[in-house]
Each structure stands twice: as structure tokens, then as C-alpha cells.
Amino acid sequence: MTDESPITDDRDPAQVVTAMVDHFLRLAATWTAWDGRPLQSGDRIYTPHKAVRRVSDHLLDHLSELEARLAGHEAIPDHWHASMITTPADLAPFTEHDLDEARSRITRLAQLWVDRLNALTPEQLDRSPGQGWTFRQLAFHMSGSSYYADAVGDLRPAATVR
Incomplete structure (x- = not known):
């Protein structure tokens, strides 16, 4: 993740956010x-709960910025x-109940993003009020949240991964 301005393209910003959430x-x-052992990524460690926390916080933080x-x-x-x-709490076992809660929380946050982004005009997306990235850039920045999921990765047993 970086503080550089996000690169955008012609994709729909709402679809950029939902693609990250789907991933x-x-x-x-x-x-x-998950076997309970934290996973190293660079100079940090990650767990399923930490990845959920980070993606939820990131979605909420930048949505709050956009709305303000x-x-x-x-x-x-x-x-x-x-x-x-x-x-x-990040080190707790990750259960089916945790997965269900994460799906619910992150899906609802993504829907807020979709609803908000779809309500903006192209001019509002690209000439956003206040200081900071444009709202289009914020949406593309959100795609970087896939980093947290990738830091934990696909934990299916190797024999079932195709």
C-alpha cells in the first residue's frame, strides 16, 4: 500500500470496489x-481476523472521508x-461464524460504496471537493485492500487447490 496517487482507468469505480471485495x-x-499461525508479509504479520479488520477499516475510513x-x-x-x-482478537481461531460475520460486514460496506459512487456524476468523481484524492482515485485505492486478503492467501489444503 502506498501514499502515491492511485492510477485510474476507464473501469467503473463501483465495480473496482466490488471486484476487490469479491476477491x-x-x-x-x-x-x-487456518492453523492459528500468523502469516508473515514483509515486515508485518497477518491472520484472517486481522485481514477482515483491515479491509473493513479501510472501507469505512475512506467512505467517511468521501462523505465528509x-x-x-x-x-x-x-x-x-x-x-x-x-x-x-486477531489471533483467535477463524470459524464459520466469523466468516459469516465478515461476509455480512464487508458486503454491506461495499454496497455503501457502490450506492455512493453510482450517485456521483463523472465530474464529482474526477473533481472532488476538498483536499485529497478524487473520489475515483479513492475507489481505485480501495482495490489495494486486496493486499490484506493476499497476505493471508488461499488456505485450502494443497491437494484441493486447482
Whole structure:
């Protein structure tokens, strides 16, 4: 993940967000097989719960920014520790119930993004009010949240992966 301006293209920004969520949920469906050992990615460690937390937080944080800017005020800055920390809750077993909750939460957050992005005009997407990336760039930045899912990966036993 980077602070550089996201590169955009002619894809529908709402579809960019939903494609990331679809990718995330495909991998998350395998995480009930997690053996409890944190997975190293660069200088950080990840677990299924941490990936869910990070994607949820990222969707919420930037949606909050988008809505604040549309309302004409500055977004409340986040004070989350992001992926720098791993909480005891991140280390808990990842069960079918956890998967169901993650699907529900992340799918609903993605729907908020889709509804909001689809309500914006092309001009609003590309000439967004306030400081920061355009709303189109924010949507494309969200696609980078697939990093968290990829850090955990596909946890199906090797024999079942095709």
C-alpha cells in the first residue's frame, strides 16, 4: 500500500470496489482452515481476523472521508494502528461464524460504496471537493485492500487447490 496517487482507468469505480471485495471473500472462504499461525508479509504479520479488520477499516475510513468532503467539511482523521499491530482478537481461531460475520460486514460496506459512487456524476468523481484524492482515485485505492486478503492467501489444503 502506498501514499502515491492511485492510477485510474476507464473501469467503473463501483465495480473496482466490488471486484476487490469479491476477491477478498473468495479467499476468506478458505480461512476456516487456518492453523492459528500468523502469516508473515514483509515486515508485518497477518491472520484472517486481522485481514477482515483491515479491509473493513479501510472501507469505512475512506467512505467517511468521501462523505465528509461531500458535506463540505474535513474528515475526522483516523487514529487506528492499521496493520502495525496484531491484537489478541486477531489471533483467535477463524470459524464459520466469523466468516459469516465478515461476509455480512464487508458486503454491506461495499454496497455503501457502490450506492455512493453510482450517485456521483463523472465530474464529482474526477473533481472532488476538498483536499485529497478524487473520489475515483479513492475507489481505485480501495482495490489495494486486496493486499490484506493476499497476505493471508488461499488456505485450502494443497491437494484441493486447482
